[in-house]
Amino acid sequence: MRRFLLSTLIFLTSGTIGLAQQSELVTLQTRQDSQGWEGVGRLDIANKGFCTASLIRDRLILTAAHCLYDDNGSLMSPSRFEFRAGLRSGRAEATRRISRVFAHPDYQHEGNGADPEEVALDIAVLELSQPIRTTRVRPYQIATHPITGDEVGVVSYGRGREEAPSLQEVCSVLGRQTGVIVMNCDVEFGSSGSPVFVVRNGQTKIASVVSAMAQVDGQKVSLGTSLDGPLSTLLAHFAAFGPASPGGTQRIMTLGERNDTGAKFVSP
Known part of the structure; x- marks a missing residue:
């Protein structure tokens, strides 16, 4: 999870929109608590730490693209990743295991800094070595992007809450800019890649992926990636590579160039 200081890049006006009261984080400690959230899991990264990911197909998980990169900026081998769906108290x-990793084709990993376009494309899919097909762990559907004032929820792992997922059932979308969704959801280091949920037509669907923490006028906020457009592009490129070869191989997509605005988030 990266932390940035937002200044004039994203404009938020306090008190101009009606926002829902934030709910507290609830640890999903029991099987009953976790019902419906089993498709969210901890993505363990050998010799680095962990992120959060969610199942979107029986053999595909969704997370943040920056989770795929080592401290030196290189793309990590799939062999360093392991997805543990619904992890609670060691079970x-x-x-x-992971057979292949795919970042968005236009994502560029900046390391210590980031700009709005990086956050807007900060998504990746990882192909599982074997599908998950159980009655308890089901893939999530994708929703259209949330708008300012929408209520959303987040299920995440994070620093200090590594052994069980935490649910924040209600937080709010504060604003949007160029594919970046600004929320008041409570996230922590390790929460990168966490699914942001909305309820549409009685179904819980993923509407965004947590990318970073930030500050606006001293207030902690979370930044998410809008899935409209970027996820379709990412899945199309994933499909273009076809089935994995025996044993799995690492593939990174580098198609296309990104227009750089030069605007940067600044690390506090």
């Missing part, structure tokens, strides 16, 4: 509903 997971399903555990899978």
